[in-house]
Amino acid sequence: AQSVTQLDSHVSVSEGTPVLLRCNYSSSYSPSLFWYVQHPNKGLQLLLKYTSAATLVKGINGFEAEFKKSETSFHLTKPSAHMSDAAEYFCVVSFMDTGRRALTFGSGTRLQVQP
Amino acid sequence: EAGVAQSPRYKIIEKRQSVAFWCNPISGHATLYWYQQILGQGPKLLIQFQNNGVVDDSQLPKDRFSAERLKGVDSTLKIQPAKLEDSAVYLCASSLALGHGDTEAFFGQGTRLTVV
Numbered sequence: 001a002q003s004v005t006q007l008d009s010h011v012s013v014s015e016g017t018p019v020l021l022r023c024n025y026s027s028s029y030s031p032s033l034f035w036y037v038q039h040p041n042k043g044l045q046l047l048l049k050y051t052s053a054a055t056l057v058k059g060i061n062g063f064e065a066e067f068k069k070s071e072t073s074f075h076l077t078k079p080s081a082h083m084s085d086a087a088e089y090f091c092v093v094s095f096m097d098t099g100r101r102a103l104t105f106g107s108g109t110r111l112q113v114q115p
Numbered sequence: 116e117a118g119v120a121q122s123p124r125y126k127i128i129e130k131r132q133s134v135a136f137w138c139n140p141i142s143g144h145a146t147l148y149w150y151q152q153i154l155g156q157g158p159k160l161l162i163q164f165q166n167n168g169v170v171d172d173s174q175l176p177k178d179r180f181s182a183e184r185l186k187g188v189d190s191t192l193k194i195q196p197a198k199l200e201d202s203a204v205y206l207c208a209s210s211l212a213l214g215h216g217d218t219e220a221f222f223g224q225g226t227r228l229t230v231v
Contacts (some may be wrong), residue, residue, distance in 0.1 A: 034219060043118075044158075044206070044222040090157055103148070104218060105157035 002027040004093045006106035019063075019078040019087045021109045022093035025071065034092040035065055036107075038063045044090070050074060061085070085111045117141065117205035119223035121207050127229045136226045140188070140209030146170075148220060150194050150206040151181055157207055164190065197230045204228070 007022040010092025024029060035047040055067040065076045074091060093108040128134050129203040140147050144165050150158035161172040161180065166187040175182070179198070184190040196200055204227050208220040 036222075041224075042206075042225040046219045046221075049219055077168070103160060105150075108155075108158045 002029075002031065002093050002095060002104050003048055004091050004104055006089075006091050006109050008109050009107065010110045011081065012112040012114060013081045015067040015083055016080050019076070019081045019085065019111065021111065023063075023076065023078040023106060025074060025091070025093045025097055027093055029038045029095040032094045033065075033067060034094065035063070035074075035076050036090045036092060038088040038090065040087075047056050047076070057084075077086065081113045082112075083113050085115065086111055117119055118208055119207055119221055121205075121223035121226055123226055124224065125227050125229075127231060128197055129231050130158065130199055131196040134197055134228060135194075136192045136205050136207075136228075138190045138192070138207030138223060140190070140207070143171075144209035144211055146188050146210045146220075147184060147189070147206040148206075148210075149190070152204045152206055152225070154203070161192070161205075194228075197228075199230050202228055202230045214216065 003026045005095045011021060013019055013026050020060045029050050030052060033050040036044045037047050038044050048057045048065055049062050050057045058064045063076060065074050067074050075112050088108045090108050092103055120131050120143055126134055147164045149161045151161050153160040161175045162182045165186045167184050180194055182192045204225040206222055206225045208222045210220045
């Protein structure tokens with residue numbers, strides 16, 4: 001079975017300071033991992049994905065994430081937060097299971113950015 | 116490139132009524148998903164299609180929910196009869212066919228259902 005745990009339901013940072021959103025996963029197979037962002041009243045947008053290539057993945061809007069197999073983690077970071085980063089972020093794990101591609105979402109982390 | 120289209124955007128119904136949602140995936144995407152997102156939670160997969168065949172419907176409440184994708188393109192999700200706990204955003208997503216490497220899913224804006 002696979003699962004994903006987002007360790008913080010809410011994170012609040014000041015504009016211009018670093019962002020860290022934490023994600024741990026559990027998977028019996030080699031997973032693919034994604035981060036999606038959801039702005040209010042908008043659809044889910046892919047930020048970045050890890051699919052067994054480089055362990056440090058760069059995404060859009062200055063976000064990046066590092067896959068650490070030994071820690072089963074895939075934390076999302078950004079050096080300097082912007083007001084427009086305020087949104088809900090979802091960590092997603094995916095693997096091939098008997099021909100299916102199951103996408104399992106974490107419960108989400110709401111990022112607040114203070115001026 | 117057009118994205119995943121869903122309609123309606125919003126729907127309010129009374130409990131025990133029926134409702135249907137429509138999804139048009141990105142052209143050429145063989146895999147289509149329906150997710151349910153309850154307020155404050157992450158999306159939960161309801162059903163996954165590969166072309167017009169069901170790949171996974173293990174979490175679909177089949178006593179009241181049904182979905183079809185007859186021609187392998189558009190899909191409809193139906194709830195009959197609706198319960199209060201069905202209030203949620205219903206998201207449709209699509210991706211390239213299984214076996215085309217690992218590709219991300221593209222999501223529509225969702226249909227917000229309120230059952231009163």
